[in-house]
Amino acid sequence: xxxxxxxxxxxxxxNNPLVPACMEGxxxxxxxxxxxxxxxxxxxxxxxxxxxxxxxxxxPMAGSVKPxxxxxxxxxxxxxxxxxxxxxxxxxxxxxxxxxxFTPIGWELEERILKDFQLIDYTLLAGAIxxxxxxxxSNKK
Amino acid sequence: xxxxxxxxxxxxxxxxxxCKVESNTLYIDPDAVKxxxxxxxxVKAWVKDFSFDIAKPGESVRIxxxxxxxxxxxxxxxxxxxxxxxxxxxxxxxxxxxxxxxxMAVVTAGxxxxxxxxxxxxxxxxxxxxxxxxxxxxxxxxxxxxxxxxHKHDYEHAVRIAGLRAATFIGELGRNVKPDETQEFETYxxxxxxxxxxxxxxxxxxxxxxxxxxxxxxxxxxxxxxRTLTTIINPTETMDGAILSGNCVSACDKNTTYHHLxxxxxxxxxxxHGKKINYVCNIITNENVYLADKQRSSDWTAKLCxxxxxxxxxxxxxxxxxxxxxxxxxxxxxALQGVxxxxxxxxxxxxxxxSQSLADADPLADAVVTGGNANQVIILPKMxxxxxxxxxxxxxxxGHAGSLRPDGTIEAELQIITGATNEMxxxxxxxx
Numbered sequence: 001x002x003x004x005x006x007x008x009x010x011x012x013x014x015n016n017p018l019v020p021a022c023m024e025g026x027x028x029x030x031x032x033x034x035x036x037x038x039x040x041x042x043x044x045x046x047x048x049x050x051x052x053x054x055x056x057x058x059x060p061m062a063g064s065v066k067p068x069x070x071x072x073x074x075x076x077x078x079x080x081x082x083x084x085x086x087x088x089x090x091x092x093x094x095x096x097x098x099x100x101x102f103t104p105i106g107w108e109l110e111e112r113i114l115k116d117f118q119l120i121d122y123t124l125l126a127g128a129i130x131x132x133x134x135x136x137x138s139n140k141k
Numbered sequence: 142x143x144x145x146x147x148x149x150x151x152x153x154x155x156x157x158x159x160c161k162v163e164s165n166t167l168y169i170d171p172d173a174v175k176x177x178x179x180x181x182x183x184v185k186a187w188v189k190d191f192s193f194d195i196a197k198p199g200e201s202v203r204i205x206x207x208x209x210x211x212x213x214x215x216x217x218x219x220x221x222x223x224x225x226x227x228x229x230x231x232x233x234x235x236x237x238x239x240x241x242x243x244x245m246a247v248v249t250a251g252x253x254x255x256x257x258x259x260x261x262x263x264x265x266x267x268x269x270x271x272x273x274x275x276x277x278x279x280x281x282x283x284x285x286x287x288x289x290x291x292h293k294h295d296y297e298h299a300v301r302i303a304g305l306r307a308a309t310f311i312g313e314l315g316r317n318v319k320p321d322e323t324q325e326f327e328t329y330x331x332x333x334x335x336x337x338x339x340x341x342x343x344x345x346x347x348x349x350x351x352x353x354x355x356x357x358x359x360x361x362x363x364x365x366x367x368r369t370l371t372t373i374i375n376p377t378e379t380m381d382g383a384i385l386s387g388n389c390v391s392a393c394d395k396n397t398t399y400h401h402l403x404x405x406x407x408x409x410x411x412x413x414h415g416k417k418i419n420y421v422c423n424i425i426t427n428e429n430v431y432l433a434d435k436q437r438s439s440d441w442t443a444k445l446c447x448x449x450x451x452x453x454x455x456x457x458x459x460x461x462x463x464x465x466x467x468x469x470x471x472x473x474x475x476a477l478q479g480v481x482x483x484x485x486x487x488x489x490x491x492x493x494x495x496s497q498s499l500a501d502a503d504p505l506a507d508a509v510v511t512g513g514n515a516n517q518v519i520i521l522p523k524m525x526x527x528x529x530x531x532x533x534x535x536x537x538x539x540g541h542a543g544s545l546r547p548d549g550t551i552e553a554e555l556q557i558i559t560g561a562t563n564e565m566x567x568x569x570x571x572x573x
Contacts, residue, residue, distance in 0.1 A: 064357060
């Protein structure tokens, strides 16, 4: 039986440093900060977890920022596997297919642009789970 | 609910010490607009200064980065005021009379984040892709106050409010001007509509609103639509500014406030209302990131379509990627209720147009109208004048390293142009 997950079941997979800075210890969720992984590698990790039976809680293509623009990706899967869901598997594999269709942009992003991309990724994640994004920013570590 | 729109044609905008609309010309004192914008405390707190410019069709002018485009309107009869719950009190709008300053727009521009937002070219090939090149644009460029970097939510809010206040101030100048043309729009109650228009197919417009987070939000009567359930709204309410854009990401397919006020789906459904169809209402639903929200909202959309006993539904989306899932969920679930469904979208089909267009699909989504391929490459010539800044062109959606060439031309994808592949169909691109 598929039951609704609680916040304790949220495992946030992210390569965005702003996420742990603003959210660590501020909720019942778990954050796995993977600084060394790129956007696509976060998607692949999530896909593999979904294939292994973890529930997908947020849409992998959140935001209208294109996957070839921003280096950051945060999404939420379940801490524990609850059984494979084909719809979630399809969402993940489609997201990777979409990523691969965009032409690499090939720019060096300046620090100010990187910070803005971090901010957008973080607010999309926060918005998804009713986390107060502004409060998180005010109490940033 | 019945609304009369009185269209006052604006053929020219002139800076002046006096503010008035006369002989189809808007005379405007920027200092008066500025003073009105600064009456708002948030604007005062977060906007250091405003500069103003006028851009006219055919000029060698580029406006960038564009935040929102707003058409000035004023309510002259009936309850409430334009932009309810935000500028005016939250009274229900959509009935009575409203004056529209047609042929012009307020365009807000200036940096918020160091990427995104769009370009409006007033001439050249780029102008063909944006409807705002055909208007006289009163451009408001905002400059952030010190320390805004850590308060971008506040700053985005302040610029959004500033634009709406500028449009409100200008709209008010049309209050006592006799319109050049008037047009009436009316939808009926459920039973009333069936009695008045017997036998006509009952059609509603499912209007999906961008609702994901900072720079990706839409407001309905002042409420952040992320936190709403799918609901019903009279189409005339949207003509009075009940739906406002807080979305500045993905320039080509964002719905600006101008689009919400002049929704082409609403216009076309009204054109057929009482002739080929019975236009019942609009259903507004959101595009959240949380998957359970998507399921709840699309279930609710289908429930409302069934409850209204619809024969047909038109569904439009806003944005890229994530909303494709909501679009397909809506289309599929509505179709399963036995309601004929058509979707409007745009495409990200790759620069060669050969990739799959949407991030999601379903066999039941078998009637599709496209607004064009956002990955199509375009070269924009140098313009004599830039309003705003070109600092961000390389990192704007649709741009790439070297997009801004040394000779001032820009090579980029259509994504870069405000309104180029609008998913309500308010543009010139499509395909068969």
